[in-house]
Amino acid sequence: DIQMTQSPSSLSASVGDRVTITCRASQSISAYLNWYQQKPGKAPDLLIYVVSSLQTGVPSRFSGSGSGTDFTLTISNLQPEDFATYYCQQSYSTPWTFGQGTKVEIK
Amino acid sequence: EVQLVESGGGLVKPGGSLRIACAASGFTFSSHSMNWVRQAPGKGLEWVSYISSSSDFIYYTDSVRGRFTISRDNAKNSVILQMSSLRAEDTAVYYCVRDTAGGSGQFDYWGQGTRVTVSS
Numbered sequence: 391d392i393q394m395t396q397s398p399s400s401l402s403a404s405v406g407d408r409v410t411i412t413c414r415a416s417q418s419i420s421a422y423l424n425w426y427q428q429k430p431g432k433a434p435d436l437l438i439y440v441v442s443s444l445q446t447g448v449p450s451r452f453s454g455s456g457s458g459t460d461f462t463l464t465i466s467n468l469q470p471e472d473f474a475t476y477y478c479q480q481s482y483s484t485p486w487t488f489g490q491g492t493k494v495e496i497k
Numbered sequence: 498e499v500q501l502v503e504s505g506g507g508l509v510k511p512g513g514s515l516r517i518a519c520a521a522s523g524f525t526f527s528s529h530s531m532n533w534v535r536q537a538p539g540k541g542l543e544w545v546s547y548i549s550s551s552s553d554f555i556y557y558t559d560s561v562r563g564r565f566t567i568s569r570d571n572a573k574n575s576v577i578l579q580m581s582s583l584r585a586e587d588t589a590v591y592y593c594v595r596d597t598a599g600g601s602g603q604f605d606y607w608g609q610g611t612r613v614t615v616s617s
Contacts (some may be wrong), residue, residue, distance in 0.1 A: 405610075424603050426542075433592055433607035434542065445605065477542055481602025485558045488542040 392416050392480050396489035402497040408464045411492045413478035422482035425463050428488045428491075429474045437476075438463065443456055468494075498608045499523040501593045506611030514581040517611050519593030520574065524606075527551075528570040530596035532604060533578050535589035535613075545591070548576065550599060561587075583615045 393416035403409050412424065421441045426434040436445045438454040440462060451466045465472055473496055478489040505517035519531070533545040546567040549554040557566055566579040576593060590610040597603040 420520045422602070426604070428542075433610055434604075435607070436597075436603065436605045439597065439603045439605075479542070479604075484544075484547065484556045484602070486544040486547075488544070490580075491541045 391485055392419060392483060392487055394478055394480055394487050394489040396478055396492050399490065400493040400495060402495050403468055405468055405470060407468045407495060407497075409468055409472075411463045411476055411478075411494075413456075413461045413463070413489050414481075415459045415461075415480055419480045419482035421457055422480055423454070423456065423461045424454075424479045424481055425476045426477045426479065426488075427472075428477065434477065439481075463469075465494075470496075471485045490497060499595070501580045501606060501608035503591065503593050503608045503611035506591065506613045508614045508616065510520070510617050511584060511615055513583050513615070514579070515583065515613060517578050517580070517591055518614065519576045519608055521593075521595075524572060524595070526574040530554075530599050530601075531569060531576045532594040533576075534594050534595060534604065534607075535587075536592070536610075537586070537589045538606065540589075543589075546578065547596070547600075554600065564611065574592055580613070583613075585615050587613065588615045589613060 426440040428434040442454040475493045500522045502520045505574045548567045564582045569576040593608040594604040595606040
């Protein structure tokens with residue numbers, strides 16, 4: 391199975407900050423990397439697919455980059471509604487696996 | 498509007514069985530693969546099972562293979578997860594999730610989840 395490791399596990403940031411979350415795969419997954427946002431008590435939402443493609447309706451302050459084994463989610467100009475937990479997920483091969491999550495909290 | 502509505506969750510004893518269902522609407526159900534993804538209390542996300550649009554391809558994560566069975570009824574726009582030999586570690590919220598495209602592994606719509614608790 392492909393292991394996905396996110397860092398950090400949590401971070402504190404202020405509104406307006408630029409936030410970067412990294413995700414590392416245990417083997418190359420080419421560009422088959424997706425990001426999800428989950429708010430407390432809610433189902434996850436797809437934010438970004440295949441590394442850098444924004445899902446419809448996702449604000450342009452979200453961006454993704456990377457290839458192979460190392461990937462990044464960047465949120466520029468952090469907004470109050472962005473405080474949530476973010477998960478990366480590989481769709482290269484089954485079992486599709488998720489990172490452990492990164493909780494973005496208000497400083 | 499795409500809607501996925503899960504039902505059937507509840508409390509079940511270890512070793513017991515439970516059937517959870519997902520009713521889909523707002524899209525051409527027969528054109529999309531479907532998945533179940535679960536989340537244990539306070540934990541992360543775990544993909545559980547996949548079924549292709551015409552049920553030709555079915556996959557499971559190792560921990561549930563042989564105990565869980567996924568199926569679908571395209572005439573009723575529904576997907577089922579039949580769970581047996583349940584264990585405490587199966588306790589989770591189970592989400593019904595649409596695959597963006599056949600076997601892509603990208604999950605673009607999620608239901609609200611149904612809670613399954615395995616406890617004596």
